[in-house]
Amino acid sequence: MTIQDQWSKMRGRWLKAPDHWRAPALAAGVTAALFIVGGAIQNARGGWPFDRGEPNADAVTANARATARPDRVPIEVSSTDMTRLGIRLVAATSEDTVSTINAVATVALDESRLSHVHTRVAGWVEQLYVNTTGEYVRAGQPVARIFSQELLSSQAEYLAARRFAASGYATSVVASGRMRLRVLGMTDREIGAIERSGNPIRLVTVTAPSSGVVVNRGVSVGTAVDPSTELLTLANMGNVWVYAEVPETGIRAIRPGTPVRLDFPTVGIASIRGRVEFVYPTLSERTRTLRVRLSVPNRGGLLVPGLYGTAAFEVPGGRGIVVPRDAVIDTGRQQHVFVAKENMFEPRPVVVGLSLGDRVVIREGLAEGELVVTSGTFLLDSESRLRATGGGGAHRHGSMPMPEETAGPTEPASPAQADHAGH
Structure with a gap:
């Protein structure tokens, strides 16, 4: 359909419309057309009554900085008022800092001290000398007898072959047969026994390769076995592993060789000193912790697998400015301290670093030897903010007013003074 056809169709509808509809529609159309034409002319001339562009962000920021008042202002406090208010000062010191990262520790088996008991032939277990998990087994102790x-x-x-060798045949066949019996798991003692008796042994004994505690028993009497069957798993408990779960915020400071102090209060042993042996390469998504491993001697056998304790990693933080924790006021957005210069107390923003128990490291904002307030900080902070808003009154030289409860008792006026005041 062409434009002319569309126009003719619209004109036909217009002519067919009732008379009481034509006048309002015509007025609305004319008004909209005038508004559009006027807007286009004003836009071309740049004559809009308002600014269509975005405000200049730099200009707004500069204007805000010029007109904004500081959050806190310095305060003057006399020596007498300092004593009455209990304000104490401490000098910032420069020290070699060592931070502590605490983590949960768990005792586990030393995987390098596990041994597995297998048989070298296929057969059936007819006798089993170890029937319970947790039983202690010595090296060389019989654990099972197998028919093969x-x-x-x-x-x-x-x-x-031995009988034929005695008749003059080559002894190499005998040596080969003896070696085969050794490969199949028979000991020299068992081979000597069959040589003396001249009869084969029906059941062959399997012995423990090392001493340890049975942590897994894989067979019972009558079980069919082959070289792939694990009869027992033994764990040497003379040394254990300790896993520590380091929080995500402290993983950058932990590396192999980092000193650590382990405490297991439930078993009543002294703290154990050690060093990180291995740092695992993955982070736990569920706990957001990094697992590290330590190897610890298990003196007395008190460190049993599954035992919980704590691990405190000692991380050197270098040399830094240290102040008491009470000197730092944390508003949530920033931290600041009050620095004393004669009788003036200046609020100064600082950047806090490592936490050292009741002390903190100041990374930026303080120098060694500067005096900071450690007691009465909140009273100073309240007055400083009040002065910054202009609500502190007209105190001389910005001196801090004394609270009413700290002022001395008022002397009653004498009769002469009262009479003079009446006049």
Whole structure:
């Protein structure tokens, strides 16, 4: 449809419309057209009655800074008022700082001291000498006796080779048969026993390769086994691992070799000193902590797996300016201290660093030897903010007024003074 057709269609609808609809519609159309035309002319001339652009941010910031008042102002306090108000001063010192990062510690088995007991032949367990988990086993102690058809046949072949060797055959066959029995797990004592008796041993004994506590028993009497079957798992408890969960905020300071103090108050042993042995490469998404590992001697066997304790990592923070924690006022947006210069107390913003118990490190804002207020800081801060808003009254030289309860008792007026005041 062409524009002319559309115009003709609209004109036809207009002519067919009732008369009482045409006048309001015509007036509204004319008003809208005049408004659009006038706006276009004003826009071209730049004559809008308001600024269509964004305000200059730099100009606004500069104007705000020029007109804004400081949050706090210096306060003058006399020596007498300082004593009455209990204001105490401490000099900022420069020290070699060491921060402490606390973490939860958990005792676990030393994985490097685990040993697994296997058999080298296929067969069946007919006797089991270790029946419970947690039992202590010594190195060389028998743990099970196994029947193996393969091993029984190898013993018979070895004994036959010995008889033929005695008749003049080569002894290399005997040596080969003896080596095969050793490979299949028989000890020299067991081989000597069959050599003396001339009969194979039906059940072969499996012994513990090392001393330790049984942490897993994988078989029972009658279980079919092969070389892949784990009979027992032994753990040497003479040394244990301790896992510590370091908070996300302190992981940058922890590395292998970092000193740590371990405490396990529930077992009543003294603090254990150690060093970080390994730092795991991944962060726990659930707890937002980094796991580190320490290796600790287990004297007396009191450090059992699963025991909870605490780990305190001692992280050197370098040399810094140190002040008491009570000297710092934290408003949530910034921290500041009151620096004393004769009888004037200046509020000064500072940047706080490491926390050292009842002291903190000031990274920026203070110099060594400057005096800071450690007692009466909130009273000074309240008065300083009041003066900054202009509500502190007209005190001479900005001196701080004394609270009413600290002022001395008022002497009653004499009769002569009262009479003079009446006149």
